Amino acid sequence: MPADPRTPDPTASDARSGSGGRGDIAGRRRTALLSVGAAVVLVVLKLTTGLITGSLGLLAEAAHSGADLVAALLTLFAVSVAVKPPDEQHQFGHGKAEHLAALAESAFLILVSGWLATTAIERLSSPGSHEIDATWWAIAVILLVIAIDLTRMIASHRAAERFGSPALAANALHFAGDLSGSIAVLLGMIGVALGWPEADAVAALLVAVLVIAAAIRLLRGSIDVLMDRADQRSVIAVRQAVAAMERPADVRRLRTRHAAGRNFVDVVIAVRADAGLELAHARADEVEDAIEQALPNTDVVVHVEPVAREGGVRETATAAALRVARVHEVHNVDVLSLPGGGEEVTLHVKVAPELSLEEGHEIAERVEREIRGAVASVRGVTTHIEPLRPPTPARAVDEDDGEFERASVDAAVRQATGRGPSAIEMRDTERGRVVLVTILLPAGCTVGDAHREAGRIEEAVRERCPWLADVLVHTEPCPDPDPDR
Template identity: 55%
Template sequence: MTPQRRTALVSIGAAGALVALKLGTGLASGSLGLVSEALHSGTDLVAALLTFFAIGVAGRPADEGHQYGHGKAEHLAALGEATVLALVSLAVAALAVTRLSGTVDDAVDPAWWVFAAVGLILAIDLVRTVVSLRTARRYRSEALRSNALHFGSDFVGTLAVLAGLLAATAGLPEGDSIAALFVAALVLVAAARLIRRNVDVLMDRAPADAEEAARAAIARIDPPVELSRLRLRQAAGRTFADVVISVPPGSAVGQGHAIADRVESELERVL
């Protein structure tokens, strides 16, 4: 099993444990903030499952039908989980508004064991965020990066829930619903960023920074070559380049191949 899939598998176990802990504590205490975080972690569980299988598909080598490989499977999974996140956050926000308006009872029981559970949740969220982010950076995995972003938003969301519970303890029960609204807004922002990033990749949007680096690398080649065409696309943390260059008319075939190899080496170095 690859390190990426191993990290995704650990995320599945952590997300499952958090769903049970947050939902059980939220229902027992009447905290909408914790229930919303349980739903958030539920989408993380789905996301981790998608990531686990998507990384397996993305790791397959290129074949006759997929000549650029299967890397976009990661981005399809990330796009799907972002859509689910957005829908769930809207449902949580609607419930929080009904509580704040008085349509639904706003009874919260912030007992000591609720705060103990929140402390444990924060510790788990922090550990899995750091582990996923380190692995994503090491292997340039977009799916694991999206997981890390979700886990980080879980951590911030749980801090907001803690603040809401402290407010409820101080005699402000609406603090829990306000915390739930904050979590919903946080999730919507994260989902929007994920959707935009992965739609750009799926639509083969040219990465501006990579294109600038590629042009600069080709311009440094000696003897100089004329760049006729440069097209870039990305998938699963890799950049694919389609390059057409012109060499002096008097160059031998062997010289042309040597220049092409030099261009390829420079692009591999900078991309």
């Protein structure tokens, strides 16, 4: 029996995409056309043989195949519609057309099977009221029908697995029911040939029960998808993917749905309020990539919500300033504790250099209002506006060209730390030469101690080379406490 079309595998690969390429579209249409052709042949065979022999089981199967013919035509139409790309009126695509077809198909099956079950019960309640001619050629026709049912069931099941199509999966499920019903009719015909006339009605009733059960199952699955019922396997896969990230995201809300082999995921994550737009967008991209790797062929929308960063007045004031439009950078944030309680905040804010003084002043006032609204204890805010500098052109300095500066840096670092620098790099800019130094300090020292050590080294280098435009000391932890290493 094929897999339940109500529960497609959310982790299926792109090869099973409900919106695949031209090969997928042609394959799905080819499978649907095969189903239509087979249904026509079966209706003719079953109806003709049933009318000649008087077999209710064959007539039941003919009606069943007739419903399947209508359903196959619906499937062909739905597949043609479902593969259309999103447009202005259908911005999420047309994938649900397949589920609408499956819903209509289940309704057809329930109606036809109800009529067959009623007729079968009437014949069982009136034994001998209908004569059945169980000839050898009728049995041969049923065997041919079984072969056709088996072939198209396998073809539809493989196509449904390959393309992730619920409509084709519904067809495969019905063809499996047809196969079971055809076997039941064969047994009923054999029973009639052996002298039990009621066997045909029993077979017809069994076919009706099988078809109704399959139709109800299909009906539930179609309703679940059309009502956007969440697939718990998708939810678990998304949460596991986010938790497995190098920096797991704080998921505040998660919504998933599935239609025509495609997953749709909406997730809300929390990001520090002072992260900035670019960093927040990069964080959303990381989450989106992780989900798409776990759930291929998924439409992912990540919404970012700012959260207050844990910390004191300085962190809150920084986050508040960065929320103001056209503020590019915030630095040198200081908090002054005033007598009698309360704080005063001073900070530097960088804006575009082409702004007028009036525009810059308006931005500064908005920053001050934003900080006062975020921190109730702040009595005053003083903002220093600076122009945002464009990237500075620079070139690397050759080893021979910076020999004196390198020797001076090496001496200053050895004097301060007892070991040589981990790296020395130099850049020539329009402002002058810039020295970049990397030093190793004990891993257990505090950030404050590391900052003071870096400051002393910068001063020592400037004393030896006062012409340098800038000296930047980068500190890294060294797990080896031996300074002679």
